[in-house]
Amino acid sequence: MSEQLNTSDKKPEFWRWQENCWADESKDWRSAKAITVGIDVGSVSSQCVVVADGELFAYNSMRTGNNSPDSAKNAFKGVTEKTGLTLNDVHMVVGTGYGRVNVPFSHKAITEIACHARGANYMGGNKVRTILDMGGQDCKAIHCDDKGKVTNFLMNDKCAAGTGRGMEVISDLMQIPIAELGPRSFEVDQEPEAVSSVCVVFAKSEALGLLKAGYTKNKVIAAYCQAMAERVVSLLERIGVEEGFFITGGIAKNPGVVKRIEKLLGIKAMDTKIDSQIAGALGAALFANTLVQKQGPLAPIVA
Amino acid sequence: MIANYGYKDGSGEYYISIDTDKCIDCPVGRACLTGCPKGMFETMTDDYDDEVVQIKQSFRRNLAYDCADCKPSSNRPPLPCVVACTPAAIKHSW
Numbered sequence: 001m002s003e004q005l006n007t008s009d010k011k012p013e014f015w016r017w018q019e020n021c022w023a024d025e026s027k028d029w030r031s032a033k034a035i036t037v038g039i040d041v042g043s044v045s046s047q048c049v050v051v052a053d054g055e056l057f058a059y060n061s062m063r064t065g066n067n068s069p070d071s072a073k074n075a076f077k078g079v080t081e082k083t084g085l086t087l088n089d090v091h092m093v094v095g096t097g098y099g100r101v102n103v104p105f106s107h108k109a110i111t112e113i114a115c116h117a118r119g120a121n122y123m124g125g126n127k128v129r130t131i132l133d134m135g136g137q138d139c140k141a142i143h144c145d146d147k148g149k150v151t152n153f154l155m156n157d158k159c160a161a162g163t164g165r166g167m168e169v170i171s172d173l174m175q176i177p178i179a180e181l182g183p184r185s186f187e188v189d190q191e192p193e194a195v196s197s198v199c200v201v202f203a204k205s206e207a208l209g210l211l212k213a214g215y216t217k218n219k220v221i222a223a224y225c226q227a228m229a230e231r232v233v234s235l236l237e238r239i240g241v242e243e244g245f246f247i248t249g250g251i252a253k254n255p256g257v258v259k260r261i262e263k264l265l266g267i268k269a270m271d272t273k274i275d276s277q278i279a280g281a282l283g284a285a286l287f288a289n290t291l292v293q294k295q296g297p298l299a300p301i302v303a
Numbered sequence: 304m305i306a307n308y309g310y311k312d313g314s315g316e317y318y319i320s321i322d323t324d325k326c327i328d329c330p331v332g333r334a335c336l337t338g339c340p341k342g343m344f345e346t347m348t349d350d351y352d353d354e355v356v357q358i359k360q361s362f363r364r365n366l367a368y369d370c371a372d373c374k375p376s377s378n379r380p381p382l383p384c385v386v387a388c389t390p391a392a393i394k395h396s397w
Contacts, residue, residue: 111350149351151305152304153304156310158364
C-alpha cells in the first residue's frame with residue numbers, strides 16, 4: 001500500500017536546503033595582499049566567496065530573496081559577520097549569475113558560464129574538462145581548457161526539468177527533506193523506469209499517479225532522479241563529455257542524481273572537498289583576483 | 304569558444320552555434336548582423352574581453368519560430384546568416 005501524504009495544517013518546508021557559512025580559521029585575511037570577492041546571485045541560491053591571495057578564504061551560501069541587490073548584500077553580510085571583513089578591505093568585487101548586473105557593489109559582471117568553469121578548475125584542478133552546472137532554474141554543459149577557460153558551452157534555461165527547483169518541487173510533494181532524497185532513491189528493490197515527462201509540472205502529476213498506483217515514495221524519487229539524470233545527460237551529449245568530468249551546483253550534492261548520471265555516461269565525476277554550490281562565486285572571486293593582479297585594486301563601490 | 308544558443312524541447316533541438324574563435328577577427332565586417340532578416344545577431348564583449356557576435360537574448364527561446372521563415376520545408380535556400388558569415392562561424396542544428 002502506498003504511503004499516505006501528511007495533510008496536517010502545519011506545512012514544513014521540506015525543500016529548504018542547508019545554508020552554509022564557512023571561513024578558513026587557519027588564515028588571517030589581514031595579512032593577505034589581495035582580497036577579492038565573488039557574488040553569485042542565482043535564481044534559487046546566492047553565494048558570496050572571499051579569495052585571499054588567490055586562495056579560498058571564506059564563503060556564505062544562502063537562499064536568494066525576492067530581489068537581487070538585497071540577496072547580494074545579505075550574502076556578503078554573512079561573510080562580514082563571520083570574518084570581520086568589510087567592503088573597505090576588499091580590492092575588487094565581481095558579480096555573476098542570473099542577478100549579476102544587480103549586485104550593487106560589484107566592479108564587473110561576468111557570466112556564470114565563465115565563472116563556473118574557473119571555479120571548477122580551482123576545485124577539481126587543471127584536469128577538469130567537462131562541467132555540468134545544475135543550477136536552480138537552468139542547466140549548463142561547459143567544456144574548458146586546463147586554465148578553466150570556456151571552449152564550448154550549452155545552456156538550457158527554457159525548462160526547469162533537471163534543475164534544483166524541480167528537485168525542490170518533488171521534495172515538497174513527497175514530504176521528504178531535500179537532503180534525504182538522494183540516499184532514499186537507492187532504497188528500492190528494483191530500479192524503476194524514469195518518469196516519462198521532462199516537464200516539472202507534468203512530472204509532479206505523474207509522481208502523484210505513481211503513488212496512487214502503489215509505488216513507494218522511494219521508488220517515485222528514484223524514478224524522478226533517473227528522469228533528471230537522463231535529461232541532463234542528453235544536454236551533455238550534445239557537446240560531448242570528456243574525461244575530467246565535474247558537477248557544480250546544488251544538485252551535485254544529491255547522490256541519487258549524480259550516481260545515475262555517472263552510470264549513464266560511464267564516467268565518474270571528480271570529487272571535491274569544497275561545496276559544489278559555490279563554484280560560480282568562487283570563479284568570480286578568482287577572476288577578480290586576476291584583474292587585481294593586472295590592474296591593481298579598485299576603490300569600493302558604496303551601495 | 305563555441306557558444307550554443309537555443310534549447311531542446313519535445314519537438315526537437317534548436318541551437319545556433321557560434322565559433323567565437325573564428326568570429327573575433329571577422330574579415331567581412333560582421334555581415335551576419337545585417338544578413339539575418341530578423342536582426343537576431345548582436346555584438347558583445349565576452350568574458351575574455353574579445354568582441355564577438357551572439358544571439359540576442361529575446362530570440363534564444365524562440366529559435367524554432369524565429370528562424371522558420373528562412374527554413375521552408377522544401378527547396379530550402381542557403382541560410383542568409385550562414386551565407387553572410389564567410390569564416391563559417393555560424394551553424395544551425397536543425
